[in-house]
Amino acid sequence: xxxxxxxxxxxxxxxxxxxxxxxxxxxxxxxxxxxxxxxxxxxxxxxxxxxxxxxxxxxxxxxxxxxxxxxxxxxxxxxxxxxxxxxxxxxxxxxxxxxxxxxxxxxxxxxx
Amino acid sequence: xxxxxxxxxxxxxxxxxxxxxxxxxxxxxxxxxxxxxxxxxxxxxxxxxxxxxxxxxxxxxxxxxxxxxxxxxxxxxxxxxxxxxxxxxxxxxxxxxxxxxxxxxxxxxxxxxxx
Numbered sequence: 393x394x395x396x397x398x399x400x401x402x403x404x405x406x407x408x409x410x411x412x413x414x415x416x417x418x419x420x421x422x423x424x425x426x427x428x429x430x431x432x433x434x435x436x437x438x439x440x441x442x443x444x445x446x447x448x449x450x451x452x453x454x455x456x457x458x459x460x461x462x463x464x465x466x467x468x469x470x471x472x473x474x475x476x477x478x479x480x481x482x483x484x485x486x487x488x489x490x491x492x493x494x495x496x497x498x499x500x501x502x503x504x
Numbered sequence: 505x506x507x508x509x510x511x512x513x514x515x516x517x518x519x520x521x522x523x524x525x526x527x528x529x530x531x532x533x534x535x536x537x538x539x540x541x542x543x544x545x546x547x548x549x550x551x552x553x554x555x556x557x558x559x560x561x562x563x564x565x566x567x568x569x570x571x572x573x574x575x576x577x578x579x580x581x582x583x584x585x586x587x588x589x590x591x592x593x594x595x596x597x598x599x600x601x602x603x604x605x606x607x608x609x610x611x612x613x614x615x616x617x618x619x
Contacts, residue, residue: 401544426607435508435594435610436547482546484608490535490554490600492608496546 527595
């Protein structure tokens, strides 16, 4: 069975500070991992994904994530937060690519 | 660009009504999904479908049914709406995993209020 844990339902950072959103997963097989962003009253938009190969994955809007198998983690980072980064972020895992399991989300607030 | 379109952004329905939420995708995806999203609970899978006329229950199917008569269209049906079904509903689609790892593409969501 697959599952995702996002540590911290709310994270606040100052504009220009490092953004770190944590995601740990459980999977019985090598996983596919995803980060999505959701702006208010909208659907989810893919930020980045890990399938195979390089464990450091770069996505849109300056975000990146690193797959660490030994830690079963896929934390999302951005070196410098921007006001426009304020949103809800979801980590997801898939084993076969046919089902997706989502974390409960992390709401990011950026303080000017 | 992949487009997943949900028929309504906002809906208000009365308790006991039969409610249809429609979702259409234009990328010939085999897989389609319906999730509901509630604060603090993330996305919970209601139903998914691997192919036309195929459906599988997700984690919270009670009170819902689905229909997939055409590959591009996946409908969620609330047989008798109740106030505890007030939520944001998200439709998604994807290629099968065997075709290569692929993400789920989401619609804009339907915010349903049952009064």
